[in-house]
Amino acid sequence: MLAYLAKRIGMMILTLFLIITLTFFLMHAIPGGPFTSEKMLAPEIEAALNAKFGLNDPIWVQYLNYLRGILAFDLGPSFKYPGVRVNDLILDGLPVTAKTGFLALLCVAALGIPLGILAALNQNKWQDTTVMMFATIGVAIPSYVVATVALYIFALKLNWVPTFGLDDWRGYILPVVALSGFWLSFIARLSRSSLLEVLGQDYMVTAKAKGLHPLTVLFKHGLRNALIPIVTVLGPVVANLLTGSFVIEQIFALPGIGRHFVLSISNRDYTTIMGITIFYAAFLMVMILIVDLMYMLLDPRIKLAENSK
């Protein structure tokens, strides 16, 4: 177990290093410096700026400096907002993104799985048909369409929720719904098919035959097995909630990391793009590791397989 963990963390650090290197050289491969813009800067000012941010050094010196910064958890200065560091931008947006993302994840898990179970237990009855109909709609309609249509109906026409901002709890409803819609439907479909497969297994019949309580059969024998494929997709779910937040935060004008990221792209603020990408990558890798550990707790067979290696 510990050896496995060490191996995973080593792999993570290597991956992160590759990603840092890749983004660094990608960003430096873009023609034109970070201060090249429509407004021509005076050559002296540009030279001074380049000197200040160390852009005159050879590229490998800049690269080593950047790596050294990252080891100290410093992602460098933003090129577009004077005096602002990329760390500040991330810390500024993190609460908003984390809150909406966490609520969306909660929605996905706390609604998606029970709905899938409901559909599987009532296969081909009206509950099943209804859940599957909504799940099919949810998987097909892109999040930004859900967001804009919901914004129009519930915020502009019915005035039930504010059009932007997170001043009270009602402001969270539409972003969370739009963000979680796809994965909620996806998880509902997945838990339904996964539970249906488990329900058809022989050990379920055995459990029933030896007189266990129906709920024990469902939870201890059915769900524990049915949850395994669901837990595996939780990693990608977290990743996609993150990227989904780019567009959701733009539509609802939420000041989260996604919005900073999209803005930094249109501003060509290269250090911010790099910094946020690296932050995302690190965050996702930690999440995927957590999911994998959960997976091992849930399915002892996987742990055995790892030990025997």
Add this chain to the structure above:
Amino acid sequence: MSDVNISVSKEKWAKANLDTGEAEYIAAPSLTYWQDVRQRLWQNKPAMAGLTFIILLVGAAILGPLVTPHTYYEQDLKLSNIAPILELYEVDGGQETPTYFFMNSGNFKLYETDEHGTLKSILRAKKKDLLKKRHLYEFGADQVYVDFSQLPARLLDGEGNELSTYGTKWNQTYWFGTDSLGRDVLVRQLYGARISLTVAFIATLVNFFIGIFYGGISGYFGGNVDNVMMRIVEVIATIPLTLYVILMMVVLQSGFISIIVAIGTVFWVDMARIVRGQMLTLKNQDYVDAAKTMGAGTWRILTRHLLPNTIGPILVTLTLLIPSAIFIESFMSFIGLGVSVPMASWGTLTSEAVETLRAYPYQLFFPAAAISLTMFAFNFLGDGLRDALDPRLRK
């Protein structure tokens, strides 16, 4: 001891008179796997509806822009934000031929049309009274006021009575209306369809030529080759595809070609993993050994024996990847990193519609419906194909 008396009459035990030859007669012709798949797919109504929609969409995307008189970049600012459905009014003003016109509820302007709904031109107001919030239009002897002091705006005649409508007509000049720059929405939708379908096509191509062979080679050779190749895939798969595509777009500058390149470079990863998994189970089958014994080369075994046997999972993965590629493109275009203006993609059309959402909410309808219906079609086809290829999965 049971006291239940079971009596079965003698006749029930009579031997069945059955001709064994007849019982084993095969009524239906035997079907190959692919005939069976086709039959199951054919019977799946949602899948067939999806397929029909996709075929129609491809036809419209290819032929549509060739036959319309409009282009996607041609602007007419005088005819901006026209709705697809017009509510016509009629005045004769003492003249021989009556004038038909409608009001644009977003900007309170009047436009002249003919009686069928073909646009003629914007009408010029005689007097604009911004204090009382009403404009005066004159048609010969008749006067019409546009009163927008309270919303929705009303049309009044000289005495202050509300005008009665002549009828509701479909816009004959611009079937889907025009956008905020007066461009034809229909033709822009069709160009959006071209972009989405091109992206779908590229994604398919990339998956076939990179994903399948990458996964195939990795799985077939195993060992160190597999280790290295899968570590590379793992590194790529750590970051969500969208993030990669965004980074690529930053480096390559936004534009349609960049989107294609960006999707092309990273979109094969999932397929490679699936094919590798299949390869690992298939390569130890007896028929592979048989082929090897008969002297078949690696390439022949891979392309002739192994890949055809993984075609089922490949097709199913593909139908899942195509809508996701279409989604990524429209997503990128929506946040402003996709195709560049004046080119239209469903993503840019949606984001343009969001800008005018308050005044012209109906502009959201067409791009939102187009992308959603296409996603539905591909999803239904994908589900149907999965059920048809592997009936055990049908739940």
